[in-house]
Amino acid sequence: MCSKRIAIAGLGEIGRTVARNLAQGMPGLVLSGIATKDRMKAQAWLDRESIPCPLVSLDELPGHADLVVECAPADILDQICRPMLSAGKQVMVLSASALLPRPDLVGLARAHGGQIIVPTGALIGFDAVSAAAEGTIHSVQMVTRKPPGGLAGAPYLVENGISIDGLTSALCVFKGSARDAAAAFPANVNVVAALSLAGIGPDRTTIEIWADPAVTRNCHQIRVESDSASFTMSIENIPSENPKTGRITALSVIAALRKLTSPLQVGT
């Protein structure tokens, strides 16, 4: 049987870990292409890691892959998804914040037999949330606490003149819907965008975001009330070299990729 060809768009924190694991060998999967911005930097990294893999442009991805792992800046989501989905292929999307204002991408996938896969990423419990969504979910509330460095530069902070430099106590910098949070903090709370897609949607899912100098991890707490169960979940993510991104994110992608071909699947 032919291996499924997996390409990576964006060779940063997540992309490098996924590339390494695919290159080391994952059953039924082969690393078939990488699209990145700085090709010289990417080639130097591939040479250092002894990973043989063609570097391709975003529009060449459909010719090289059955599935693309999108782990690039949110503003190029369209450029990655449209050619793949139009060709009836799969995209695993990490920039979940950028999906919320683009429901047409789901329509494109439907029209051409493609698929968008949003992995659990830096969060937890999408199995229970999607099971509860088969019944009636009354509310999904999330509270995120990050070290100030994990929120620095977010458009909402800049546009509203909110300074988080030198904070000595926790500051609530945002309270609102997942939809508004995704627009306000596009590189910081992809987690709530993904959670909203698993559950009751971006307008009814709510989030508080705190800049907290007392935490060293990206901490997320979720409370779900439904007609089948009430549950509370929390996760404390160790930041990777990119302080905005928890280490577990790339591992979630690897686990999701492994499920694509595994003879045993555990969890919804």
Ligand SMILES: NC(=O)C1=CN([C@@H]2O[C@H](COP(=O)(O)OP(=O)(O)OC[C@H]3O[C@@H](n4cnc5c(N)ncnc54)[C@H](OP(=O)(O)O)[C@@H]3O)[C@@H](O)[C@H]2O)C=CC1
């Ligand atoms: N769903 C979730 O739970 C989570 C989602 N994320 C999201 O995942 C995405 C990736 O995160 P992360 O790996 O930490 O990000 P990084 O910033 O570490 O890496 C992004 C990479 O994208 C590359 N890139 C920039 N422009 C282009 C382009 N035009 N074409 C191809 N590649 C490009 C950059 O390449 P170069 O180095 O050449 O500039 C960079 O290496 C982000 O959108 C992030 O917000 C993050 C954490 C959790």
Ligand SMILES: O=C([O-])CC(=O)C(=O)O
């Ligand atoms: O959602 C994100 O973009 C990242 C995040 O909160 C985390 O890694 O904990």
